[in-house]
Amino acid sequence: MSDMVLVLNSGSSSIKFGLFDISAAEPVLLCKGLLDEHEARPRLAVKSPAGDDLFATRREAPDAGGGHLFADVLAFIEERFGAHSLRAVGHRIVHGGPDYSGPVVLTDDVTATLAALTPLAPLHQPRCLAPVRALAAIRPALTQIACFDTAFHHGLAPPARRFAIPRRYEQRGVRRYGFHGLSFEYVAGRLAAIAPELIAKRSVIAHLGNGASLCALHHGRSIDTTMGLTPLDGLVMGTRCGSIDPGVLLYLQQHEKMSAEEIQHLLYHESGLLGVSGISADMRTLLASGEVGAREAVELFTLRAAQQIAMMATTLGGLDCLVFTGGIGEHAKEIRSAICERLGWLGVRIDAAANDDARERIGAGGSAVDVFVIPTDEEMIIARHCAALIRSRGAT
Numbered sequence: 001m002s003d004m005v006l007v008l009n010s011g012s013s014s015i016k017f018g019l020f021d022i023s024a025a026e027p028v029l030l031c032k033g034l035l036d037e038h039e040a041r042p043r044l045a046v047k048s049p050a051g052d053d054l055f056a057t058r059r060e061a062p063d064a065g066g067g068h069l070f071a072d073v074l075a076f077i078e079e080r081f082g083a084h085s086l087r088a089v090g091h092r093i094v095h096g097g098p099d100y101s102g103p104v105v106l107t108d109d110v111t112a113t114l115a116a117l118t119p120l121a122p123l124h125q126p127r128c129l130a131p132v133r134a135l136a137a138i139r140p141a142l143t144q145i146a147c148f149d150t151a152f153h154h155g156l157a158p159p160a161r162r163f164a165i166p167r168r169y170e171q172r173g174v175r176r177y178g179f180h181g182l183s184f185e186y187v188a189g190r191l192a193a194i195a196p197e198l199i200a201k202r203s204v205i206a207h208l209g210n211g212a213s214l215c216a217l218h219h220g221r222s223i224d225t226t227m228g229l230t231p232l233d234g235l236v237m238g239t240r241c242g243s244i245d246p247g248v249l250l251y252l253q254q255h256e257k258m259s260a261e262e263i264q265h266l267l268y269h270e271s272g273l274l275g276v277s278g279i280s281a282d283m284r285t286l287l288a289s290g291e292v293g294a295r296e297a298v299e300l301f302t303l304r305a306a307q308q309i310a311m312m313a314t315t316l317g318g319l320d321c322l323v324f325t326g327g328i329g330e331h332a333k334e335i336r337s338a339i340c341e342r343l344g345w346l347g348v349r350i351d352a353a354a355n356d357d358a359r360e361r362i363g364a365g366g367s368a369v370d371v372f373v374i375p376t377d378e379e380m381i382i383a384r385h386c387a388a389l390i391r392s393r394g395a396t
């Protein structure tokens with residue numbers, strides 16, 4: 001019987017999952033799917049690695065703890081793949097705080113430490129931890145492992161991680177942590193396989209999805225990134241503001257008389273592409289819309305992305321390679337070409353046909369900067385980390 005790991009990637013609206021066979025050196029995807037608890041009738045959909053429907057079910061009513069759908073997933077796995085081979089559940093946990101620089105087994109104490117970081121990722125941390133608690137309640141003996149979005153950036157040097165506020169706050173953990181690290185780690189690994197000659201060069205990875213951030217990559221390590229203490233900083237996102245004059249927050253508080261909760265809601269849920277366009281947070285919808293608001297939101301998105309890629313290039317001391325990933329980075333050719341056009345002065349040129357087809361290499365012949373489109377796979381990197389941790393601990 002093969003050993004398996006179930007990976008949960010809890011995002012802001014639904015939970016993506018993948019079931020992996022970890023018997024061999026590289027995990028193999030057995031099935032994947034979606035758990036959506038936010039609908040009136042929560043649903044579970046399971047597909048084969050090729051995307052064919054394997055199983056779907058709906059619950060009649062939402063379940064506050066979310067345990068029902070997890071029981072359904074476990075029942076499906078046991079029926080289809082056997083009862084005793086699920087070795088662990090691996091979770092994407094957005095914030096690991098100052099303490100965690102790699103994957104850890106989730107105990108009650110670890111879960112409580114991570115829950116205390118909720119103010120630093122209010123949109124994500126509760127959604128990441130809810131499945132941990134739900135699974136612990138229905139399967140207390142099942143090993144659960146946390147893999148952190150922050151871990152890949154753990155080695156940021158002081159100038160990159162420091163905010164220009166009094167030092168005592170840095171000592172209390174107020175610093176740049178950075179996120180999307182699981183995605184950056186996966187993409188950095190693919191890039192090293194595709195173009196090993198670039199490992200020692202200066203690369204920027206642009207993860208452009210619902211949340212969006214950049215990573216300055218050198219020798220396979222993150223040396224700078226655009227998200228900060230929280231996943232609000234940096235690029236314009238679906239509903240998040242990205243970098244903003246901190247004076248705006250004071251103004252909203254003092255003159256618009258908004259509470260901290262109202263400001264938090266505004267910056268996490270009502271801003272970004274949604275706030276600027278007044279139409280949608282979804283890039284596909286905006287690109288298809290003829291409205292001025294949609295065009296202006298897209299323009300701001302690409303301007304900020306190009307500006308901050310140049311900022312990452314400054315940390316790197318130049319730019320040899322630019323990689324696009326995430327839902328927008330992988331699929332929106334218009335966005336890739338608009339960003340690259342703005343970066344022409346840095347030597348970025350793309351091949352229009354290669355960009356239209358989203359080929360792996362989209363840089364034009366003679367471009368000073370190599371440009372790639374590399375689909376990310378956060379579930380795979382979590383499966384790899386879980387497999388390594390399970391092997392290092394021996395039998396669980």
Ligand SMILES: Nc1ncnc2c1ncn2[C@@H]1O[C@H](COP(=O)(O)OP(=O)(O)O)[C@@H](O)[C@H]1O
Nearest residue numbers: 011209210211281282283284326327328331332
């Ligand atoms: N074909 C496409 N063209 C343009 N944008 C796309 C396309 N497919 C997905 N997207 C965009 O990708 C974003 C979601 O990215 P994704 O990485 O899947 O998000 P999440 O952060 O939820 O994992 C949305 O803005 C969506 O519109």
Ligand SMILES: CC(=O)OP(=O)(O)O
Nearest residue numbers: 011179180210211231
């Ligand atoms: C950290 C973060 O922004 O994640 P996501 O892109 O899934 O919202």
Ligand SMILES: [Mg+2]
Nearest residue numbers: 011209210211
């Ligand atoms: Mg994502």
